[in-house]
Amino acid sequence: MRVQKQGDVDIFTLEVIRSGLIQLSREMGIAMSRTAYSVIFSEGYDFSCAIFDGKAEMVAQAEFNPVHLGAMAFAVEWCLKEIGIRNLEPGDVLLHNDPFRGGTHITDFTIMMPVFSDKGELIAIPANRGHLLDVGGKTPGGFAGDATEVYQEGITIPPVKVQSRGKKVTDIWKIILSNVRIPGPIYADFQAMLGSLEIGKRRIKEYIEKYGTDTLKFYMEEIKNYSEKRMRQEISKLPNGTYEAEDFLDDDGITPDPIKIKVAITIKDNMLIADYTGSSKQVEGPLNATYGVTASQTYNGVFNITDPLLPSNHGCFRAIKVIAPAGSVVNADHPAATFGGNVETSSRIVDVMMAAMSKIIPEKVAAGCYGTCHNFTGGGVDPEKGGEPFCWYIFREGGWGGRATKDGNDALMDYVGNDKNQPVEILENRYPWLVEKYELVEDSGGPGKYRGGIGTNYVIKFLNPKTLINIITDKCNQSPFGLLGGLPPIPRKEKKCGHWNDIRIKMNETSEFKHITELFGTISASKAASIPLPKGASVELVTYGGGGYGDPLERNPKRVQSDVKNGFVSLENARIYYGVVIDSKTLEINIPATEELRSQLFKGGKSIGKE
Amino acid sequence: MAQVIGIDIGGTFTDLVVINTETGEITSVKVDSTPPRFAAGFFHALEKADIDLKNVSYLVHGTTVATNAVVERKGAKVGLITTKGFKDVIEIMRGNREFHYDLQWEKPKPLIPRFLRLGVSERLNSKGEVVIPLNKDEVKEAVSYFKKRGVEVIAICTLHSFMNPVHELKIEEIIKEEFPGVFTSVSAKILPEIREFERSCTVAMNAYVKPVVIKYIDSLRRRLKEKGLQRDLMIMKSNGSVMTPKMACEIPIATIGSGPAGGVVGGTLLGEEVITCDLGGTSFDVSLITKRKPKLTTEKDITWGMPLRIPQVDVLSVGKGGGSIAWIDAGGLLRIGPKSAGAYPGPACYGRGGKEPTLTDACLVLGILNEKYFLGGEMPISKDLAIKAIEKKLSKKLNMSVKDIAVGIYKIAVAGMVEAIKLVSVKRGFDPREFTMVAYGGGGPIFAGILAKELSISNIIFPRNPGVFSALGLLLGDVQFDYTRSYPTTIENVDLDKLNSILNELEDKGRENLKEESFEKHIEILRSADMRYMGQNFEVNTLIPEGKITQEKLVTLVERFHQEHEKWYGYRMKDERVEIVILRVSANSKQVIKPTFRKVSSTGNLREALKGKRLAYFGGIKDFVESPVYQRDMLKAGHIIEGQAIIEQTDTTIIIYPEQVAKIDEVGNIVVTINKKIGSKI
8 A cells, every 4th residue: 555645535545444443443342342241331331432543532433332432532632641642652551530531420431552653653542431330439339419529439540551561550450449349340341441452452553554654644634534524514504603502400419409501502604612601500419510521412412413424533523612611510620529410411411402403403303302311320248149249330211302203212321321221131140139120101202293202110129138229310300391392291290209200219018119308308309329228129210201393283193093002102191182082992093083182272272281 | 867956045036056966067047036925936946947846855945034024024913921010121122222323213113012012920030930920810811812913923031031931831831722823932942041132032033924934934845845846845044054844934033044154054165264255236245164164143133123142154244245336425435335226226237227336337347347248148237337327426526537436446345345354253363364265146256356365365265156156055054953051150160960961951852853853864962151251241152072071071161261262352361260151052963965066077278268358457556457358167177277367157257366376176166376475464
């Protein structure tokens, strides 16, 4: 292969290297999932892999975890700045987990391995970020819903070398492992992450050998330029102007006040500026997003409404500017607690972007998502396994918002991640649990011409003598938004709180499910830490649906009928919100009654159901 | 005259191969497939080949009927009985998305709608112990609900049934009593393996295709018998073995991927360590053969989110086929596939109305294909149309000449194929340089030479009939039964008596089943264990040493596992505890009917095979170079051709690249060796 001169781009070579590096990121992830210990890693896919160039700019990523992918860019840059490129040598591996230096939350570790040419030039950096099950802190498995400082959330490791010239730096490993509750599994997961970097290194070396350093560097630059060009083209299609929206989080776990997320998106020719000025000040509880999270989720939102085929890398980031005032909930100052910033506040960031953009590209956005990762963690000591300590992290999928021509997808992981749920059969093997229920929730999707997706109900019974649990969830007391006449999901009125997403506990087999506010007098119904559960207690995790899109009275009655038949919509709601009358026995549509009811409801205005 | 026949029905073509067992002569025909009534194509092929079924001693069939039913969503009305509280597992799926940023993406719907999924009270824990006994009345109610709604098949999949099938079997028993005649699909019988979503999906898929496959096979058998076929036909399985129609009707999903599996099995005839490359109309399929056995996998998805967890020949399929469309994306990059022009309208050069330029069109422009000799001249193609398509759709936008773009299409396609080969080899711990490449399919032989060069592979074999090689491979499958049993334990805690008794039980079952189907000869038993380091969630399949397992043999097994793990993932953890998760036993009856091929004559001058010269592109930096063109039928054993050269035959075009030397072996295969020191390292 000839050495390429500046400006002399062979588009074929560009395509070959571009798709090759994405494939490589994918391959790194697969190797990692297959060798990791934790279920959250191997089954849950709570990790991400990407390739950075010698300038610490992201060149390629595979389809893993969106919230990681943007923020990783900052983490790699930070590591290189702090340690210094000059101090890097072949065989080094860098690690860090500081949320305030491009991290996400403290359980997410970024590790990276600089790869050099034979002449010692830094060419590329394969990197991955993975969620480790426990990093110390006040609660097993993290996610203390009542944390007020990052120090309570776990141990912070600044950018350090954990491997130097191919040799493990054992002192650092000792420090990390003596600060976590389950050192064995954590170390095994780190092994899997390191193994995946080795694969990355090997393949980058092949590229260097095949193309030569100059050509490879040239094309890595061109890959970013290409994406930048595409992203700017996409943004140019949007009308210039500023579009605003706001939405809220329930509370921060400490005080009852809702937290505001406000965005003003300005389109200026081929540039998109997302300004979060006006969002709440940083909060006391663990709902603070760091700048990395806010930027990640802004990119995430933009990618979702532009061209999904657009290769996401640093080039795209050049066309997007993120303004997040320091000291606010979208760019908190150290030492704020941040666990939920990465999983809850982040979710709301994409939602407000959708709401803002619905004003100019309604055909490309979706109504509100169920709006949480519904984080549920905990741990204990399992006497049946010889007193072995255990920790878990599970999250729950829910319904997404309806779209211009399609219903919202049912039971999907929030925008924030692209993780997989963890199989019940594997969890029960690993933890002293019995899962009692895992079903879709009737009537949870917001009514609309295109209905919101459906949420889930998951019940776990605890078999251990004592288990500690932690909860961070949201949108329990506020609904996701509907769009263009579509309604928010209809709340479950029979409850004191938890109309939408919900967590309830049954302390023993004979008692009732109750909210933590009722059981423990907590201020928040959605955030808690270190709740002790006795043997036989159960926890119910409910995620709700997404908002509807378009007037539900315009929904094809046959689709309503199908929803009723399949138990997605009740007969009652079909009548009240969709104006479709269905015979309870035959499940046939009563066409004249439906026509009459619809015309009546239509005359009565479209705001029915909003009460 | 005795004949053996292989018939492979793919989505586009139906291929038939006949071997005359006395002379070893092979003939073949290719006809259009006739979805969804595939049987029409089957009999059309027999007719076209002028077969008298009375003379046929053995007929093997590879079919796409099941795949087609799943992909087209044209299967049966299925009901599901599962553990109460878990009826939505197959709809919730794994909660993840195919693309991480595509808001318009649509989550696939399950094969069984929600109103046909019912939970019944019952529960086992993870050890397989009964926590809640089965409520038989609820089962009866469920069955009567399904009966009323005209359900054709009932799938059964309850939690942890792979540890203890007691509830599933009882449910099946009740169904048989309450609803005689309805088909069932039971997870403990089909896939006794952990992970409820994947298992449910596999079981649902099996149920979904059951009536379609049974109907199809019954009608084939009836008509074949009418036409005088003496011995019942055999069906190729996704794992490369063959089965009786009865077996196929029990586990119909085992027919999925049987056609491509045939090609890979065919490859076993040509070498111990083989990489097979099959380039068809829509995809490039690669797989690996080691020690003359195709590599198997249990982790393939039919489409995204539709996992099929039964053992299948590990064929990696990428969307770079002859019909793959070249297009320019919004950023001005040239991309190929995954959209394909298929057979209709097909590449622009077919003149069937296709306007999009494809890989085939590029090959025609590059002189690799011959306008006048496509399918032996049976099918006229037009270079002008190919040029026009590239000009109109690509040339203007890229401001490049048609020829340069054709070169670009060629290069990008080759890079994609190289990646695919690396995925099945390097990335799984195999060095492609130690393998022989076997290339077939209409397009495989065009690219094999350049792929071998890129990967530093030194030997390529082009079989006698590359275009119908999969159909030929069907004839080579053995009869095989596979059994699995979950036996989760750490190595330290292995109960040798129990381990041996499970293995013996499964082996006995295998021998018994083979006997039932009257395959008692040449029996081979293969035993393996899915193992992992304690705590990992994925396993590495490891061969169990032969004979009764002793403490010593256990040590051998663990060492084999370490080796395999290192091979796949690049490292071993010698201090970690190792566990067994699943035991696998295959009982195999070697098929005695192996085709013997007729030797080709060794008299004749190479010059007689030379039919002309033409300018063509050979993948180098240099432009077109002039190359001799040979007619394959005229080549004789012992002939040697030095690259660059083009060899044409009716079903494909073979390219011998510069610095490659082709030799015709005694049965007419073309064996290419490549001078060392050429091509880049891996």
